[in-house]
Amino acid sequence: MKTYKQYINGQFINSTSTTRINVLNPCNEEVISSIPTGSAEDANLALEAAKDAQPKWEALPAVQRGAFLHKMADIIRKNRVYLAETLSKEQAKVIGLAQVEIDVTADYFDYNAGWARRIEGEIIQSDREKEHIYLHKVPIGVAVGICPWNFPFFVMARKVAASLITGNTCVIKPSSEAPNTIMEFAELIQNIGMAPGVLNFVCGSGRLIGNALSKSPITGIISLTGSVGAGQQIITAAAKNITKVSLELGGKAPAIVCSDANLDLAVNAIVSSKVIFSGQVCNCAERVYVQDDIYDQFVEKITKKISEVKIDDALTGVDADMSSLVSQSQIDKISEMVEFAKKEGAEVLIGGKRAENFNKGYFYEPTLLTNVSQQMEIIQEEVFGPVLPIMKFNSIDEAIALSNDSQFGLTSSVFSENFNNIMKITNELQFGETYVNREHFEAMQGFHAGWKKSGIGGADGKHGMQEFLQTKVVYAKYF
Numbered sequence: 001m002k003t004y005k006q007y008i009n010g011q012f013i014n015s016t017s018t019t020r021i022n023v024l025n026p027c028n029e030e031v032i033s034s035i036p037t038g039s040a041e042d043a044n045l046a047l048e049a050a051k052d053a054q055p056k057w058e059a060l061p062a063v064q065r066g067a068f069l070h071k072m073a074d075i076i077r078k079n080r081v082y083l084a085e086t087l088s089k090e091q092a093k094v095i096g097l098a099q100v101e102i103d104v105t106a107d108y109f110d111y112n113a114g115w116a117r118r119i120e121g122e123i124i125q126s127d128r129e130k131e132h133i134y135l136h137k138v139p140i141g142v143a144v145g146i147c148p149w150n151f152p153f154f155v156m157a158r159k160v161a162a163s164l165i166t167g168n169t170c171v172i173k174p175s176s177e178a179p180n181t182i183m184e185f186a187e188l189i190q191n192i193g194m195a196p197g198v199l200n201f202v203c204g205s206g207r208l209i210g211n212a213l214s215k216s217p218i219t220g221i222i223s224l225t226g227s228v229g230a231g232q233q234i235i236t237a238a239a240k241n242i243t244k245v246s247l248e249l250g251g252k253a254p255a256i257v258c259s260d261a262n263l264d265l266a267v268n269a270i271v272s273s274k275v276i277f278s279g280q281v282c283n284c285a286e287r288v289y290v291q292d293d294i295y296d297q298f299v300e301k302i303t304k305k306i307s308e309v310k311i312d313d314a315l316t317g318v319d320a321d322m323s324s325l326v327s328q329s330q331i332d333k334i335s336e337m338v339e340f341a342k343k344e345g346a347e348v349l350i351g352g353k354r355a356e357n358f359n360k361g362y363f364y365e366p367t368l369l370t371n372v373s374q375q376m377e378i379i380q381e382e383v384f385g386p387v388l389p390i391m392k393f394n395s396i397d398e399a400i401a402l403s404n405d406s407q408f409g410l411t412s413s414v415f416s417e418n419f420n421n422i423m424k425i426t427n428e429l430q431f432g433e434t435y436v437n438r439e440h441f442e443a444m445q446g447f448h449a450g451w452k453k454s455g456i457g458g459a460d461g462k463h464g465m466q467e468f469l470q471t472k473v474v475y476a477k478y479f
């Protein structure tokens, strides 16, 4: 069993707190590692180290900063199988998907290194003679990245790569549910030659160490991926120093399936979106609206497809499509939501219970619910699991209205072969991201950003990189 320390100022050190948090393998509930609970002192040590290291890091030409990101990508590739197994064990991610996450993370570091020669300012025309207005893009200073458990390694890279290439230094707090792969990465990159303090990793409770990182005057930007509740607490902590926040929070993605859709494509895309990491992804389809004349056909096809989903151990299960949920609290929350939906009148087409044949772990069957209505909790609140409620609609206007009737605005999708329908729906949906005739997943060169309670700011691509920059304007008069 691995016992992790804090990685601060280029060294692995003991936390000032002596209590620890156990990390379980969700498939068999065995303790596989432990992390410190962390303390405000740990947070401050890491922030001070990052602050001290920042001016020299910023002064390095961006291509030299980028070279370190390429080294990180190389190290990930050299250790890709070990990292994927570590990830699979700590959060019950089926090994194939865990490997994809590791490989995409390496590519993500390389992609962000590519910004080195493309961070650009502007020269603006002045109203005065002999004056230039120079608009510079400069780093904010110290970036804090607070990570979730669902794609912990990839999301860590979202925060590290974008903050370092732009000249910020960085403090990462992994999720207490899934810190292992990140801390293994910290060990693997400790000797790549980056100055101490440029990148720090502190483990521990969000409410304790996460809060201390968020309310410190040293912190220049807090980038969180997580729940709405954590986002609200971070905004409150950040308010003290008016610290910038970039928040990627929950979602309740609608999938609209029109009469003229390619039904097999729609079914495959929607099912893959519920099966991928057992639906524990903010982008995943969380509710389906199907046009009434194809409803029965759609329900028949999707039920068949869901019945074929194979559930097994994440690491050893052969050809498993999905595995255990991440924790006891996740399975409790999801079971309660399904039971409540049933009380409100929902009909379970398939699933609706813990998966049989597993003595340990948090395995839940992929579940389809019908006879649901717009006001029900199962349509309004994020499930974050393998549960999909299906509703009928009559007109395109109705589908758009039902989709937009949500506190969330992260992702959405439309399945149609009619260009006019697609254009109307994509224009009128109030979501940061809409997928047309494809699965629910984004690209690293896009911009992943939620509207409404789904967040502020965003990640990926040029706009995600620019989150970590601030603007300085110089009015240069000459004679």
Ligand SMILES: NC(=O)C1=CN([C@@H]2O[C@H](COP(=O)(O)OP(=O)(O)OC[C@H]3O[C@@H](n4cnc5c(N)ncnc54)[C@H](OP(=O)(O)O)[C@@H]3O)[C@@H](O)[C@H]2O)C=CC1
Binding pocket: 146, 147, 148, 149, 150, 173, 174, 175, 176, 177, 204, 205, 206, 207, 209, 210, 211, 214, 224, 225, 226, 227, 228, 229, 230, 231, 233, 234, 248, 249, 250, 251, 281, 282, 382, 383, 384
């Ligand atoms: N949009 C998304 O990508 C995600 C959404 N979720 C949603 O959130 C629900 C709960 O998941 P959970 O992992 O507990 O999500 P949380 O939002 O609680 O955790 C995300 C991160 O925030 C930290 N954190 C929690 N509270 C604070 C705080 N007050 N100040 C600073 N940091 C804090 C956590 O630390 P610690 O782990 O130590 O508590 C963790 O590192 C899920 O069921 C899902 O609905 C979850 C993950 C990702």
Ligand SMILES: O=C(O)[C@@H](O)[C@@H]1OC[C@H](O)[C@H]1O
Binding pocket: 148, 150, 151, 154, 155, 225, 248, 249, 280, 281, 282, 283, 441, 442, 448
């Ligand atoms: O669920 C999320 O918000 C993120 O953690 C997720 O990680 C990989 C996906 O591509 C992200 O959006």
